[in-house]
Structures are given as structure tokens and as C-alpha cells.
Amino acid sequence: IQLTQSPSFLSASVGDRVTITCRASRGISNYLAWYQQKPGKAPKLLIYVASTLQSGVPSRFSGSGSGTEFTLTISSLQPEDFATYYCQQLDSYPLTFGGGTKVE
Amino acid sequence: EVQLVESGGGLVQPGGSLRLSCAASGLNFRNYAMNWVRQAPGKGLEWVAGIGGSGDSTDHADSVKGRFTISRDNWKNTLYLQMESLRAEDTAVYYCAKRTAWQFDSWGQGTLVTVSS
Numbered sequence: 082i083q084l085t086q087s088p089s090f091l092s093a094s095v096g097d098r099v100t101i102t103c104r105a106s107r108g109i110s111n112y113l114a115w116y117q118q119k120p121g122k123a124p125k126l127l128i129y130v131a132s133t134l135q136s137g138v139p140s141r142f143s144g145s146g147s148g149t150e151f152t153l154t155i156s157s158l159q160p161e162d163f164a165t166y167y168c169q170q171l172d173s174y175p176l177t178f179g180g181g182t183k184v185e
Numbered sequence: 186e187v188q189l190v191e192s193g194g195g196l197v198q199p200g201g202s203l204r205l206s207c208a209a210s211g212l213n214f215r216n217y218a219m220n221w222v223r224q225a226p227g228k229g230l231e232w233v234a235g236i237g238g239s240g241d242s243t244d245h246a247d248s249v250k251g252r253f254t255i256s257r258d259n260w261k262n263t264l265y266l267q268m269e270s271l272r273a274e275d276t277a278v279y280y281c282a283k284r285t286a287w288q289f290d291s292w293g294q295g296t297l298v299t300v301s302s
Contacts, residue, residue: 116230126288130288176235181230
């Protein structure tokens with residue numbers, strides 16, 4: 082299953098509403114997770130099963146979608162949110178990640 | 186608190202071998218599927234291999250099938266990745282990650298593998 086993220090790069094400012102899209106090459110129900118990665122650090126889980134917020138993640142992050150189209154939304158971008166975001170499908174092996182979206 | 190600590194990375198020549206380890210603490214290790222994910226320099230994340238909690242079921246990405254083998258020792262709370270016939274394109278930071286249902290909710294800090302002559 083291929084995951085296509087868009088855009089690859091996103092220029093935004095503090096306070097902006099940011100939306101990232103992830104499209105799957107075939108239906109994956111809601112078995113999609115979103116991760117945030119900062120340079121030199123391991124990825125951090127933000128959202129799982131498409132829309133469930135991981136414990137400790139700020140509520141400005143939200144996820145939606147099912148089937149083949151998913152979105153990650155940051156309602157009001159904060160300075161610590163400048164990072165690269167990845168989607169991942171866990172519907173079937175081989176597990177796959179999207180190509181990433183760098184928010185700068 | 187769950188802690189995953191990778192080790193075993195380093196510089197290896199093309200065609201060489203390396204075994205990575207991931208020591209887990211703060212969890213009932215045998216209850217969780219574990220995975221390896223890698224990231225080539227400046228590139229995105231690539232899933233490499235996964236193993237069930239008992240170790241009976243494994244899956245490997247096509248890019249490493251027949252060269253890499255994932256395994257685990259539940260008595261030692263340790264995950265392994267045996268890498269053979271290494272190629273330049275295997276150069277990456279390798280992360281171990283704990284899977285809970287439908288997400289990877291804990292990750293190690295990563296270990297760098299460099300394949301070069």
C-alpha cells in the first residue's frame with residue numbers, strides 16, 4: 082500500500098491553521114497513524130486509528146478520514162510544531178510510511 | 186516508563202554483516218510486537234521488519250528480505266536485527282519501535298549504520 086502525502090513542504094507562520102493530507106493507494110479502513118519528527122530525534126506518535134489523540138499530545142492536533150483519504154490538522158501552529166510529519170498505514174504488511182511533510 | 190535503547194551500529198564494508206540490538210525496559214516485553222524502522226540520511230522513514238510478541242511471526246520489507254532477519258529474546262527483553270550482505274543503500278539510522286495495536290507508540294533513539302569501503 083502506497084501512501085502519498087501532500088504537500089511535501091509547507092511554509093507557515095505561528096498561529097496558522099495547517100492541514101496535511103495522506104492518500105492511500107487502496108482502502109485501509111482507519112488504520113492510519115501520524116508522527117512528528119524533529120531533526121536528530123526519533124519520531125513521536127501524535128494520532129492513531131486516524132483520529133485518536135495520543136496521550137500528552139496537545140489538542141491543537143487532530144486527525145480525520147477513513148478508507149483512502151486522511152488529514153492531519155494543526156489548528157494554531159506553535160513554534161515547537163515546526164517539524165516533519167509522517168503518516169503510516171498499519172492495515173497490512175508491508176507497513177508503509179508517507180514521504181513526509183516538512184513544516185517550516 | 187518504556188525505554189528502548191538500540192546498540193550495535195557502526196561502520197561496515199559492503200557485503201559485511203552487523204547485528205543490532207534493542208534493549209527494552211518498563212514494559213512486559215513479550216506482550217508486544219516490535220519493529221525496526223530505518224531512515225537514510227536526509228530521507229523519510231522506511232519500515233524494515235516486524236515480529237510478534239512470541240517471536241513466532243515475522244515480516245520483512247522486500248528491500249531487506251533474504252538479507253536481514255528480525256528476532257527477539259523475551260527472557261532478555263531484547264530485540265535483534267541481523268543484517269547480512271550489507272549495501273551502501275542500507276546506510277541509515279535504525280530505530281526499534283514498540284507496536285501497540287494500530288500504532289508505534291514508543292521508539293528508541295536510533296543507531297547509525299554506515300555501509301562504506
